Amino acid sequence: MTKRLSNQKISANLWFDKNAEAAVDFYLGVFRNARKGRVTYYGKEGFEFHGMPEGAVLTIEFILDGQEFIALNGGPHFKFNEAIxxxxxxxxxxxxxxxxxxxxxxxxxxxxxxxxxxxxxxxxxxxxxxxxxxxxxxxxxxxxxxxxxxxxxxxxxxxxxxxxxxxx
CATH class of the missing domain: 3.10.180.10 (2,3-Dihydroxybiphenyl 1,2-Dioxygenase, domain 1)
Structure with missing residues (x-):
């Protein structure tokens, strides 16, 4: 079992449609002090709940300048807005x-x-x-x-x- 990137108590969870991997790669390229951590994958239940095929990326943990984030491929249900x-x-x-x-x-x-x-x-x-x-x-x-x-x-x-x- 892979360890978490940090012991940070609170992490920001970012809900992406199906492009969490591309987003994480983009952010890792922008921030100089950045790294990727654990990646989890959908099982058979992925399609039923989020329209994602088995084996697709579910979450990616990553750190940007000491701030821990989790990117989630959750489907088109929610969109980002300026409130956060x-x-x-x-x-x-x-x-x-x-x-x-x-x-x-x-x-x-x-x-x-x-x-x-x-x-x-x-x-x-x-x-x-x-x-x-x-x-x-x-x-x-x-x-x-x-x-x-x-x-x-x-x-x-x-x-x-x-x-x-x-x-x-």
Whole structure:
């Protein structure tokens, strides 16, 4: 029996139609600190419950930068939406640009705003510079308002523009 990738108490479970393998491979290629873990497969019951043939991938465990996920091939019953998203905290503009460019490849351009994006599998992400939280927590309400206004005008967040709006 193969061990779990981590002892993380809570893991995000992502329900894909039939493309969990492609999604996991994509994410493993995007995140530099990533690895795949256990893979489970449907038995004879797969078709009855999810329309999946015996031997098709059921779940794949994987880790992206320390966060454990499980990808499930569950059929077309549920779709991703923006009510759940994953935040990628970035220290530099280079890092923001990297994740934004990688995750928007083939994604939905209409779902890009304020640092949010939807990838080609329908999963929502927020690519956020870490300095933004400090700016939004500043005691100067005028600075916070200027930064907020700047964020609402952007798709991909730009640290230099945020700093300009903040008054740096």
């Amino acid at each position: 998203s994953f935040v990628i905290n970035c220290d530099t503009q280079e890092e923001v640009d990297y994740y934004w460019n990688k995750l928007t490849e083939g994604g939905d351009p209409k779902a890009q705003m304020c640092g949010w994006l939807k990838d080609k599998f329908g999963v929502s992400w927020q690519v956020v510079p870490t300095v933004l939280a400090d700016m939004m927590d500043d005691p100067d309400a005028a600075k916070v308002q200027q930064v907020s206004a700047a964020v609402f005008q952007m798709k991909k967040l730009d640290i230099a523009e945020l700093e300009k709006a903040f008054g740096k």
